[in-house]
Amino acid sequence: MSPSPDQPKKPEDGRREGIASPPPSFDAQILALLPQLRRYSRSLTRSDAESDDLLQDCVEKALVNRAQWRGANIRAWAYRIMTNLHLNARRAVARRPSVGIEEAEGVVSNVLATDPLERNRLVRALEDLPDDARAVLMLVAVEGHSYQEVAGIMEIPLGTVMSRLSRARQMLRQKLQEENVIHLRSPR
Amino acid sequence: MNETHPVPEAELHAYADGLLDETGRKRVEAHLAENPETARMVADWQAQNDGLRNAFAGYATTRPSDLLLVAGAKSPRAPRHSALAAAAVLVFALGGLAGHFGPALFEKPPAQTAIEALPHEARNAYLIYASEVRHPVEVFADQEAHLATWLGKRLSIADMKVPNLQTLGFKLVGGRLLPVADKPGAMFMYENETGQRITVLIGRNEDNRETSFRVAAADNVETFYWIDGALGYAVTGDIPRDLLQQIAEECYRQFPT
Numbered sequence: 001m002s003p004s005p006d007q008p009k010k011p012e013d014g015r016r017e018g019i020a021s022p023p024p025s026f027d028a029q030i031l032a033l034l035p036q037l038r039r040y041s042r043s044l045t046r047s048d049a050e051s052d053d054l055l056q057d058c059v060e061k062a063l064v065n066r067a068q069w070r071g072a073n074i075r076a077w078a079y080r081i082m083t084n085l086h087l088n089a090r091r092a093v094a095r096r097p098s099v100g101i102e103e104a105e106g107v108v109s110n111v112l113a114t115d116p117l118e119r120n121r122l123v124r125a126l127e128d129l130p131d132d133a134r135a136v137l138m139l140v141a142v143e144g145h146s147y148q149e150v151a152g153i154m155e156i157p158l159g160t161v162m163s164r165l166s167r168a169r170q171m172l173r174q175k176l177q178e179e180n181v182i183h184l185r186s187p188r
Numbered sequence: 189m190n191e192t193h194p195v196p197e198a199e200l201h202a203y204a205d206g207l208l209d210e211t212g213r214k215r216v217e218a219h220l221a222e223n224p225e226t227a228r229m230v231a232d233w234q235a236q237n238d239g240l241r242n243a244f245a246g247y248a249t250t251r252p253s254d255l256l257l258v259a260g261a262k263s264p265r266a267p268r269h270s271a272l273a274a275a276a277v278l279v280f281a282l283g284g285l286a287g288h289f290g291p292a293l294f295e296k297p298p299a300q301t302a303i304e305a306l307p308h309e310a311r312n313a314y315l316i317y318a319s320e321v322r323h324p325v326e327v328f329a330d331q332e333a334h335l336a337t338w339l340g341k342r343l344s345i346a347d348m349k350v351p352n353l354q355t356l357g358f359k360l361v362g363g364r365l366l367p368v369a370d371k372p373g374a375m376f377m378y379e380n381e382t383g384q385r386i387t388v389l390i391g392r393n394e395d396n397r398e399t400s401f402r403v404a405a406a407d408n409v410e411t412f413y414w415i416d417g418a419l420g421y422a423v424t425g426d427i428p429r430d431l432l433q434q435i436a437e438e439c440y441r442q443f444p445t
Binding site: 025027028030031034035036038039041042043051055056059063118119122123126137138140141142146147162165166169172173176 | 205240244247257
């Protein structure tokens with residue numbers, strides 16, 4: 001006797017495929033974003049401790065303001081919270097001295113060199129960038145956002161994104177070229 | 189500059205960032221071929237991009253404290269930092285001894301030992317999921333056998349059993365996969381007739397060899413936990429301690445040792 005063709009198909013592999021799985025909870029989505037937010041946080045700040053604080057403030061603010069989230073693109077929304085928190089804090093507080101090289105050791109790089117000296121030079125050069133220009137560069141270069149997305153995250157016109165990006169890159173380039181000069185001791 | 193192929197600076201940035209289509213890329217490349225100074229500048233930008241990505245890539249990690257972070261603004265932050273700092277010092281010392289400063293320094297220190305992390309993670313899993321109405325679990329109790337096989341496989345437990353707590357008035361709601369100390373862990377959730385929930389968390393850590401029964405409490409949420417060989421167990425709930433202990437003991441009896 002052949003099996004009835006009308007027999008309902010069972011979902012394969014134990015998965016409940018017939019049922020649309022519920023969207024991940026708000027908390028779960030934030031949790032999933034933490035690694036990239038942690039990276040972004042560290043790229044904006046000057047030390048691991050400052051970075052941890054910014055990340056924690058960002059998560060707290062996201063959780064408190066979850067009602068403001070419109071249900072679309074939680075990633076951009078979370079980046080906006082972190083960017084605003086950071087820029088506001090930096091505006092409020094007088095510039096602190098930049099992080100020591102010991103802490104900057106906590107970074108790996110293999111192009112602007114496998115050389116730790118080059119890596120440190122790059123990270124140190126970042127310290128001289130204006131905070132808003134640095135944020136644009138990090139969002140583009142490290143976090144992989146399009147210029148339009150950055151405009152949305154920072155709530156600035158596209159033209160401003162481009163001018164900040166340009167400024168960050170030119171300053172960084174100039175700084176790295178300057179620092180590349182090795183000053184020899186004057187001959188005895 | 190070659191005036192026959194004017195390329196706006198915005199397009200040079202887009203080229204450096206890989207945001208142009210084929211046509212745009214070719215146009216910029218033709219321009220760069222004729223303008224070596226501009227080509228050097230764009231190459232520098234690309235090197236910056238690579239350098240920056242590499243400089244911060246190592247930070248894009250999960251940490252055992254992530255659940256704690258999301259579990260809420262209620263938690264105090266001070267202990268987390270001091271624990272991290274202490275662990276960082278240890279890693280620094282070990283890295284120095286081992287003689288490879290670069291990578292060892294960069295590796296994010298485990299924030300806590302597994303036995304310390306277990307009750308925290310159990311509590312936070314409870315706080316996050318026990319209050320979930322729509323999807324407290326990934327696999328519901330109607331697929332208990334599948335749940336046991338699936339989680340057993342992820343935790344490398346050959347004969348994973350889902351504890352039966354019916355005699356204590358708690359029915360299985362279901363379970364889910366969770367990170368426990370950065371490794372796959374299992375969470376089972378139970379509910380009694382009045383809707384109170386408890387969770388049972390299992391995590392694996394090969395470094396553990398400690399077996400003792402402990403209790404951790406914060407606010408009204410309590411966690412009984414113990415380590416048995418490489419597996420750590422934690423039972424968490426907001427119910428009277430006596431009852432929670434009975435549940436923990438029942439789980440201890442039922443889990444294979």
